[in-house]
Amino acid sequence: MAAMPPYLVRLQLKEAATKSGEFPFIIPVVRGLDIEFTSPVTFFVGENGTGKSTVIEAIAALCKLPVSGGGRNELAGNHGPDTSSTLAQALRPSFRRRPPDAYFLRAEFQAHFASLLDARNADPDFRMWGDPYTLYGGRSLHTRSHGEAFLAILQNRIRSGLLLFDEPESALSPQRQLALLAQMSTLVARGKSQFIIATHSPILLTFPGAQILSFDGDALRPTSLEDTSHFQITKGILQNPAVYWKHLQESAADQEGPMDTQPRKSKARRTRRSNASDG
Secondary structure, eight states: OOOOOSSEEEEEEOGGGGGOOSTTTTSHHHHTOEEEOOSSEEEEEOSTTSSHHHHHHHHHHHTTOOTTSEEGGGTTOOOSSOOOOTGGGGEEEEESSOOSOEEEEEGGGHHHHHHHHHHHHHOHHHHTTOOTTGGGTSSOGGGSOHHHHHHHHHHHTOOSEEEEEESGGGGOOHHHHHHHHHHHHHHHHTTOEEEEEEOOOTTGGGOTTOEEEEOSSSSOEEEOGGGSHHHHHHHHHHHOHHHHHHHHHHHHHHTOSSOOSSOOOOHHHHHHHHHHHHO
């Protein structure tokens, strides 16, 4: 029997919110949002702009986490450009039980978070309560590369509870992504951690038994690793880069608009298909 999520089990949009014509309710997926979490690890996948980060940000707000990233101790830090989530106010979460701890790792605002820790370290009043770097590897995140700073958080701060990641792969090499998967596996096996992750990484999507939800289209739908465009494009270009590059160069030369990412069929085949449909 597959393991169930220990904390958040469902997320629904309140009926009244469906009538709003403002952002984020203009996003197709958001208008009918109803997620039933069926695994300790859930991935949100889809193209840019489909609402993945908007939804995960709302979950963070519902868990009393700062929408710009961090833990509950950073809720009043105001270290990012956003301080609230409009969507969170329109959602109805259902918890099996409330998580004792939670953390939101948001890649795009990581530098803001690192600066918050530095400001706390320079504040003698805050220092009276302890070293702000203790849970983050013992020193400023600004003294590390982007990837090393991520690892410091993942290895020192991420322990148990409800863990929200927004594109964690942005600073991690493939090898480091494997290290993250290994850590996730250890935590999930203990039964006290739940991960909800927005990602474009086919490496992360290999997590055994994970729930993968596609944000592409007008409604959320469950999908498999092999059916995601992330997997198909990555596999295709690695197996036959020459075909993909020929297509990319043709698209750039044509200047017909946004480039497709799938190799097109030959001109002869397209002509035959067109003639057949005309007949």
